[in-house]
Amino acid sequence: MLCDYLVQILTARVYDIAQETPLDYAQNLSARLNNKLLLKREDMQSVFSFKLRGAYNKMVQLPPDVLAQGAIAASAGNHAQGVALAASHLGTRAIIVMPVTTPQVKVDAVRARGGEVVLYGDTYDDAYAYARQLEAEKGLTFIHPFDDPYVIAGQGTIGMEILRQYQQPIHAIFVAIGGGGLISGIAAYVKRLRPEIKIIGVEPVDADAMSQSLKAGKRVRLPQVGLFADGVAVRLVGEETFRLCQEYVDEIILVDTDHTCAAIKDVFEDTRSILEPAGALAIAGAKAYVEREKIQGQTLIAVACGANMNFDRLRFVAERAEFGERREAIFAVAIPEQRGSLRKFCECIGYRNLTEFNYRIADKKEAHIFVGVQIQNRADAAKMVETFESCGFKTIDLTDDELTKLHLRHMVGGHSSLAHNELLYRFEFPERPGALMKFVSSMSPDWNISLFHYRNNGADYGRIVVGMQVQNHEMEQWQAFIDTLGYRYWDESQNPAYKLFLG
Numbered sequence: 001m002l003c004d005y006l007v008q009i010l011t012a013r014v015y016d017i018a019q020e021t022p023l024d025y026a027q028n029l030s031a032r033l034n035n036k037l038l039l040k041r042e043d044m045q046s047v048f049s050f051k052l053r054g055a056y057n058k059m060v061q062l063p064p065d066v067l068a069q070g071a072i073a074a075s076a077g078n079h080a081q082g083v084a085l086a087a088s089h090l091g092t093r094a095i096i097v098m099p100v101t102t103p104q105v106k107v108d109a110v111r112a113r114g115g116e117v118v119l120y121g122d123t124y125d126d127a128y129a130y131a132r133q134l135e136a137e138k139g140l141t142f143i144h145p146f147d148d149p150y151v152i153a154g155q156g157t158i159g160m161e162i163l164r165q166y167q168q169p170i171h172a173i174f175v176a177i178g179g180g181g182l183i184s185g186i187a188a189y190v191k192r193l194r195p196e197i198k199i200i201g202v203e204p205v206d207a208d209a210m211s212q213s214l215k216a217g218k219r220v221r222l223p224q225v226g227l228f229a230d231g232v233a234v235r236l237v238g239e240e241t242f243r244l245c246q247e248y249v250d251e252i253i254l255v256d257t258d259h260t261c262a263a264i265k266d267v268f269e270d271t272r273s274i275l276e277p278a279g280a281l282a283i284a285g286a287k288a289y290v291e292r293e294k295i296q297g298q299t300l301i302a303v304a305c306g307a308n309m310n311f312d313r314l315r316f317v318a319e320r321a322e323f324g325e326r327r328e329a330i331f332a333v334a335i336p337e338q339r340g341s342l343r344k345f346c347e348c349i350g351y352r353n354l355t356e357f358n359y360r361i362a363d364k365k366e367a368h369i370f371v372g373v374q375i376q377n378r379a380d381a382a383k384m385v386e387t388f389e390s391c392g393f394k395t396i397d398l399t400d401d402e403l404t405k406l407h408l409r410h411m412v413g414g415h416s417s418l419a420h421n422e423l424l425y426r427f428e429f430p431e432r433p434g435a436l437m438k439f440v441s442s443m444s445p446d447w448n449i450s451l452f453h454y455r456n457n458g459a460d461y462g463r464i465v466v467g468m469q470v471q472n473h474e475m476e477q478w479q480a481f482i483d484t485l486g487y488r489y490w491d492e493s494q495n496p497a498y499k500l501f502l503g
Contacts, residue, residue, distance in 0.1 A: 005188040005244075008153035009160055013060045014053040017089050018045060018157075023165045023301070026270040029283070034296045035171075037286060039267065040162060043279055043307035047081040047109070049231075050155060050305050051145070054181060055082035057154030058143055059090060067092050072140040074098075074131035076124055076230045077106025078278075078306050079145035084115030095140065097131040099123055101227060101430040103310040122430040123225070125235050146181030147238025156185025162301060163193060171298035172198035172289065176281035176305050177210045177252065178232030180241025186303070187248035201245070201252040202285030204229045204260065204277075210237045210245060211252040224488060227430065228257050231278030231306055255284040261320040263287065267304060274314070279306035320405070328355050329381035330404055332500050333369045334394040345369065348391045352384075356409060368500050370409065396496055402426070403490075404497045407465040419450040421471055423478070424498050427464045429487040447474070451502060465492070467502070 021044050026037045042050035059071060070093030073083040080096040087094035096115045098107060101122055110117050120130045135142045144151060162173065173190060175183040187199040203211055206226030213220045221236040237245075255263075260277050263284035267275050275283075282302035290300070322328040335341040349371075356372030375381050381399055388395040398404040403426060451467025470478045482489050492498055 005149070005153060005156065005185075006192050008149065009156035009185065009189050012053075012057045012150075012153045012157050014057050014154050014157050016060070017056050017085060018053050020161050021045065021158075023162060024271065026267070028270045029266050029287075033287065033290045033300075035290055036297075036299045037283075038166065038299065038301045039271070039283070040158060040301060040303045041271075041273075042158065042303060042305045043273055043275055047078065047085055047113070048307040049078035049081065049279070050158060050182060050303070051075075051078040052082035052085055053157055054146075054148075054151035054154035054185070055079060055143055056086040056089070058148055058150040059083070059086045059092075061150050062141060066141055070094065070138070070140045071143050072097070072131050072135050072138070073143045073145065074124060074128040075145055076127075076233060077102050077110070077308055078231055079143075080106065080110045080115060080117075081113060081308075083143050084110050084113040088114040093140075095131075095134060095138070097127040097134065099127045099430075101230065103230065103308065103313070105310050106308050109308065123235070124233060144238075146179030146184075146234075147240050148181075149240065152181050152185045152188070152240065152244070154185070155182045156189045158182070158303065159186035159189035162186075163190065166299070166301070169299060170194070170197045170301060171295070172200050172250075172286075172300055174200050174202055174253075174282040174286045174289070174300065174302040176232055176278055176285075176303065177201040177203050177237075177245075178207075178234045178278065180210055180237045180245055182303070182305060183249060184241040184244035188244055191248045198250045199248055200285060200289060201249050202281040203252055203254055204232065204281070205254045205256050207233050208252070208254055209234055210242070211254060213237055213242055214245060214249070214252065226257075227428070229260060229277035229281060231276060231308075232281065253285040253288050255281060255288055258320050259284045259288065261317045262325040264317050265321040265325070273304075273307060274309050275304055276306045276309040277317075279304055279308075281305075322355075326376075326378045326381070327374060328372055328399070329375045329384060330356070330370070330372050330398045330401075330409065331384065331388065332396040332398055332497055333371060333388055334500075335367050335369060336365070341367070344391060345388075345393060348387050348393070349373065370501060372409070396500070398497050401495070401497055403465065403492050403495050406463055408497050408501060419467060419469065419503075421469050422450050422467045422493075422503065423470050424451065424465065424467050424492045424495070424502070425482065426490040426492055427466065427485075427487045428489075429462055429464075447478070 021041045024039045026039050030037045072095045074097045084094050094115045096110050097118045097120050099121050100119045121127050177183050183201050209222050219242050225233045263280040264275050286300050286302045335345050353374040385395050385397050448469040450469050
């Protein structure tokens with residue numbers, strides 16, 4: 001198969017509609033990392049993603065009579081645009097089944113390129129199943145987004161371009177992984193010609209299907225996936241892509257939402273381009289690798305694979321990028337409720353810039369302050385804790401606490417003597433019309449809502465934190481409710497930040 005893929009990549013038909021994208025030097029990031037970082041700019045394709053390479057290479061290989069019947073695909077957006085553009089160029093029909101959670105910018109882009117969009121289901125798996133059903137009903141050809149040799153070969157032309165564009169030593173190439181088509185194609189080519197180059201995949205911590213599969217030695221279907229990096233939100237990787245990754249991929253690095261947001265900001269500062277979350281994964285992975293390995297003076301290449309970003313989502317990205325860059329820390333600090341304490345606390349902070357400061361009297365003996373402070377790095381945050389403690393103030397570092405970052409910072413100061421038997425849960429659900437009403441209406445009328453916070457961050461998923469008054473004898477009923485609701489959830493009832501500010 002190795003020689004077959006080499007030949008298929010060298011003879012792939014992609015340049016009828018795709019361009020050879022530049023390999024740009026990221027000056028600012030390189031200086032910060034003390035390594036030479038090059039960005040393979042697939043975000044500069046006409047559909048702002050690499051996906052048109054594989055889609056077109058697959059479709060152009062179809063027999064004329066089969067092609068004339070039309071194509072169908074399931075996609076969260078980027079593959080959909082590739083199929084729609086390829087169909088338009090080849091003069092045939094394309095139906096694209098997309099999850100209802102797909103960012104509107106991607107839906108509009110598919111329609112603008114002549115694709116017929118059908119919105120179905122909350123996830124790629126839902127859309128995939130329905131697309132296969134329509135394939136049989138309408139006599140169309142299914143164009144798989146990743147698990148097809150022609151698609152893999154089309155994506156592999158990126159690896160061919162990289163080695164042609166940069167012929168000096170390369171330490172590693174970082175590639176985002178969803179279903180695995182992109183990294184499989186690049187790895188199959190690069191490892192054949194330059195086996196010393198490391199091929200490193202990057203996945204979100206909450207959508208790590210390939211990482212788990214490689215560890216298990218077989219394909220693992222995830223019960224659910226995170227929705228932030230929707231372009232890689234795949235529960236089950238492909239059979240062929242899994243085989244190729246087993247053979248050629250050196251390792252997989254997992255990154256969280258904050259690190260991905262920071263990478264989006266990094267690329268913007270170097271290029272003035274805004275990548276989508278999946279498009280920035282490789283950059284986030286490269287940064288994490290450098291931090292872990294402490295390497296210097298090496299050449300690293302990261303594939304910037306997509307830029308179909310919803311503008312409204314930038315609010316969330318900008319907020320979380322500060323955490324990903326370790327530029328802001330959040331603390332809960334307890335000080336004596338007496339004169340002079342607040343002044344002493346401010347003296348401990350010194351001349352540091354505050355990003356947030358919340359205080360509300362709640363106890364005769366002790367006051368709780370919620371404060372955000374600009375920092376230089378994570379070690380700087382640890383020094384702040386030491387400073388507060390040395391001043392006699394009990395301190396909790398909340399910088400990495402999701403409940404704090406998503407909700408508490410916007411609703412601090414809500415103790416209530418009436419909130420008996422209160423449970424606190426966070427929920428995450430696909431953002432779609434009626435989702436919030438579905439959540440509220442499905443709860444038992446016997447349960448009293450004692451706390452409720454919902455904030456739309458402009459993303460394709462919504463978040464709620466709920467305080468519910470549930471009696472001990474109702475706990476089995478409550479557990480059954482949250483298990484059958486179908487949303488991701490976290491029990492935050494023992495969260496120290498909740499106990500300090502809300503419980």
